Amino acid sequence: MNYLYFLYIEFLAKHNIPKIFGDITFYVIPACIIFVALILVILVLVLFERKLLGWFTQRKGPNRVGFWGVLQTLADAFKLLCKENITPIGADRAVFNLAPIIMFLPVLIALGLIPFSSEFTFMNFQTNVLIYVILATFPVLSILLAGWASNNKYSLIGGVRNVAQILAYELPISFTVLSVIVLASSMNLTQITLAQSNQYGVLGWYWFPCIIGFGLMLICTLAELNRCPFDLPEAESELIAGYNTEYSGMRFALFYLSEYGMLFANSLFISVLFLGGYLSPFGKYLSPILFSGPVGNILIYFEQAFWLFAKSFLIIFIFIWVRATLPRLASFDLLKFSWNILLPLSIVNLLLMSLLKFFVGGVYA
Amino acid sequence: MNIIITSIDYILNRARANSLWPLTFATSCCGIEMMQTVASDNDIARFGSEIFRGSPRQADLLICAGTITHKMAPALLRLYEQMPEPKYVIAMGACTCGGGMFAETSYSVVKGIDKIIPVDIYLPMCPPKPESLIDAIRKLQDDIKKESILKRKDFLDAHCSRLTEYKGMLVEEDFVVTKLGVK
Incomplete structure (x- = not known):
C-alpha cells in the first residue's frame, strides 16, 4: 500500500497537483473498488446460495435467466429497485x-x-x-x-x-x-x-x-x-x-x-x-x-x-x-x-x- | 425515444417476470399442491420464484391457494393492499375462481376472489396439479413481458382492489346476500 501511495503522489507531483489532493483521493479510490467488488461478490453469493440450496434438496435451482441462471440475482436486484x-x-x-x-x-x-x-x-x-x-x-x-x-x-x-x-x-x-x-x-x-x-x-x-x-x-x-x-x-x-x-x-x-x-x-x-x-x-x-x-x-x-x-x-x-x-x-x-x-x-x-x-x-x- | 422506452421495458419486464416472489398464503388443500410445486420434483426455483416471503411487503405474487370464506376475505383484501406495486394475483383452484364445489350450496364461501381483488391468472381445477401452477406462473410471466411503462396508469387502475373495505358480507347486484345459516 505504501509503495502504491508513493507512486500515486509522484504521478500527481509531475502534473503540479498539490499533495493534499492526493492524500485525500488515495483513500477514495480503494473505497470505490471495495464497493463495486462487494456488490459483485454479493450478486454471485446470492446465486451461489440459491443454487446450492437447490442441489442440497435435489432441485435444480434458478436456471432460466441468462445461461444457467447466472443473471437471476441481477433480475432480483432490478425488481427490488423498481x-x-x-x-x-x-x-x-x-x-x-x-x-x-x-x-x-x-x-x-x-x-x-x-x-x-x-x-x-x-x-x-x-x-x-x-x-x-x-x-x-x-x-x-x-x-x-x-x-x-x-x-x-x-x-x-x-x-x-x-x-x-x-x-x-x-x-x-x-x-x-x-x-x-x-x-x-x-x-x-x-x-x-x-x-x-x-x-x-x-x-x-x-x-x-x-x-x-x-x-x-x-x-x-x-x-x-x-x-x-x-x-x-x-x-x-x-x-x-x-x-x-x-x-x-x-x-x-x-x-x-x-x-x-x-x-x-x-x-x-x-x-x-x-x-x-x-x-x-x-x-x-x-x-x-x-x-x-x-x-x-x-x-x-x-x-x-x-x-x-x-x-x-x-x-x-x-x-x-x-x-x-x-x-x-x-x-x-x-x-x-x-x-x-x-x-x-x-x-x-x-x-x-x-x-x-x-x-x-x-x-x- | 421509443428505443429507450422499449429497452427499459425489456430489462424491467424480464427482471419482474423472473423474480416473482410469492406470498406464503395457503388457505386449504391447494396449499399442499403449492408446497409440492416448491419441492424437488416440480422445482419452482427454476423460474426464480422459490423465495416465499412471509411478509406481504416483500412479495410480488399472491398465489391464492384455497377456499376464501367470508371470514377470510378481509384478511385477503388487507394482504393484497399491503403488497407494494407491481403486484400480481393467481387464483389457484376452482374455489377461488368461482366458488367451485361450494358455489351452489355454501353460505360461507366467497364465489370467486375477483369480487374482492383483481386476478391476473385463473387456474381452475380441484386442486390444480403442480405442473398447472408452473404453467400459470409461466403464463403470468408472458403477460408481464408484454407490459410497458407507458401503460403504467392503466395497469395500476386495473390492479387496485375491487373493494375499499370488506364488512362481512359481499353486496353486489348479481350476488344474493345471505345471512349466516339462513337462506
Missing part, C-alpha cells in the same frame, strides 16, 4: 429510513480491514482484529432500530431477539479470537497471516492447533449472521419476516445485501484467522513458477487474493450446507447453548492455546 417503497403510517420515518443504511456501512468498513494480499490492505491498523470484532456486532444496532421504528410487533420481537442473541454469542467469539491473538502474538491481521506461514504448510495454519476454536468460530459466526439454524430474528414461521417485516423495495434489498456482505466479510475474517489468509496451501505461490519474469511477480498478489477468496467461499459453502441441513433452534435453547456450552468451551480453548504457546511456543510462534 418496487414501491412503503413507509407505514405509524412508523418513525427518519429512523425507519436510516436503519438499512446504518446496516450497510459497517460491512464496507469491515472489508477494508481484511488483508487481501500482502500489499493490499486498505486500513492496516495495528489492532485490526479488535476493530473488526467491534464492527461485526454493529448490525445489531440497525436491526434493533429497524425493529423499533417499524411500529410492528413482529419487527420489535425480531430486533430484541437479535440483541439477546448477539450478546450471548459475541463472548465466545471474543475469547476465540483472543486465543488466535495469543498464538500469533499480534492483533494485526497481516501479522496473523504471516505467523501461519511455517514449514508445516496446511497443518501450520491455526485451524489445526486451535481446532476447537475453529468449530466455535463457525458456530458463533452463524449466530452472529442470523443464519440458519440461528435465524431467530427473522424466523419466518413465527415472526413473518422478523425485523424487516415492514420493509419493501430497495430498503429491504439493502438489508438483504448487507446480510450477504457481512457473510462474506465474516468468512474472510475466519479464513484469515484460521485458514492462513492469503497463503497458498502448497507452501509456495504458483504464479512465479508458471510465469517467469516480472509478470509472475505481479501475479503473486492476484494469486494471494484468489486463495483468500477460495478459502472464504469454502467457509460460505459450509454455512449453506448447515442451513440446508439443520432445523431452527428454539429461542431459549439458543441462549442456553451459548451460555452453558460455547462460553465455557471457548474459555477452555483460550487456556489450552496459552499453554500451547507457553510450552511448544517455538512451533507456533
Whole structure:
C-alpha cells in the first residue's frame, strides 16, 4: 500500500497537483473498488446460495435467466429497485429510513480491514482484529432500530431477539479470537497471516492447533449472521419476516445485501484467522513458477487474493450446507447453548492455546 | 425515444417476470399442491420464484391457494393492499375462481376472489396439479413481458382492489346476500 501511495503522489507531483489532493483521493479510490467488488461478490453469493440450496434438496435451482441462471440475482436486484417503497403510517420515518443504511456501512468498513494480499490492505491498523470484532456486532444496532421504528410487533420481537442473541454469542467469539491473538502474538491481521506461514504448510495454519476454536468460530459466526439454524430474528414461521417485516423495495434489498456482505466479510475474517489468509496451501505461490519474469511477480498478489477468496467461499459453502441441513433452534435453547456450552468451551480453548504457546511456543510462534 | 422506452421495458419486464416472489398464503388443500410445486420434483426455483416471503411487503405474487370464506376475505383484501406495486394475483383452484364445489350450496364461501381483488391468472381445477401452477406462473410471466411503462396508469387502475373495505358480507347486484345459516 505504501509503495502504491508513493507512486500515486509522484504521478500527481509531475502534473503540479498539490499533495493534499492526493492524500485525500488515495483513500477514495480503494473505497470505490471495495464497493463495486462487494456488490459483485454479493450478486454471485446470492446465486451461489440459491443454487446450492437447490442441489442440497435435489432441485435444480434458478436456471432460466441468462445461461444457467447466472443473471437471476441481477433480475432480483432490478425488481427490488423498481418496487414501491412503503413507509407505514405509524412508523418513525427518519429512523425507519436510516436503519438499512446504518446496516450497510459497517460491512464496507469491515472489508477494508481484511488483508487481501500482502500489499493490499486498505486500513492496516495495528489492532485490526479488535476493530473488526467491534464492527461485526454493529448490525445489531440497525436491526434493533429497524425493529423499533417499524411500529410492528413482529419487527420489535425480531430486533430484541437479535440483541439477546448477539450478546450471548459475541463472548465466545471474543475469547476465540483472543486465543488466535495469543498464538500469533499480534492483533494485526497481516501479522496473523504471516505467523501461519511455517514449514508445516496446511497443518501450520491455526485451524489445526486451535481446532476447537475453529468449530466455535463457525458456530458463533452463524449466530452472529442470523443464519440458519440461528435465524431467530427473522424466523419466518413465527415472526413473518422478523425485523424487516415492514420493509419493501430497495430498503429491504439493502438489508438483504448487507446480510450477504457481512457473510462474506465474516468468512474472510475466519479464513484469515484460521485458514492462513492469503497463503497458498502448497507452501509456495504458483504464479512465479508458471510465469517467469516480472509478470509472475505481479501475479503473486492476484494469486494471494484468489486463495483468500477460495478459502472464504469454502467457509460460505459450509454455512449453506448447515442451513440446508439443520432445523431452527428454539429461542431459549439458543441462549442456553451459548451460555452453558460455547462460553465455557471457548474459555477452555483460550487456556489450552496459552499453554500451547507457553510450552511448544517455538512451533507456533 | 421509443428505443429507450422499449429497452427499459425489456430489462424491467424480464427482471419482474423472473423474480416473482410469492406470498406464503395457503388457505386449504391447494396449499399442499403449492408446497409440492416448491419441492424437488416440480422445482419452482427454476423460474426464480422459490423465495416465499412471509411478509406481504416483500412479495410480488399472491398465489391464492384455497377456499376464501367470508371470514377470510378481509384478511385477503388487507394482504393484497399491503403488497407494494407491481403486484400480481393467481387464483389457484376452482374455489377461488368461482366458488367451485361450494358455489351452489355454501353460505360461507366467497364465489370467486375477483369480487374482492383483481386476478391476473385463473387456474381452475380441484386442486390444480403442480405442473398447472408452473404453467400459470409461466403464463403470468408472458403477460408481464408484454407490459410497458407507458401503460403504467392503466395497469395500476386495473390492479387496485375491487373493494375499499370488506364488512362481512359481499353486496353486489348479481350476488344474493345471505345471512349466516339462513337462506
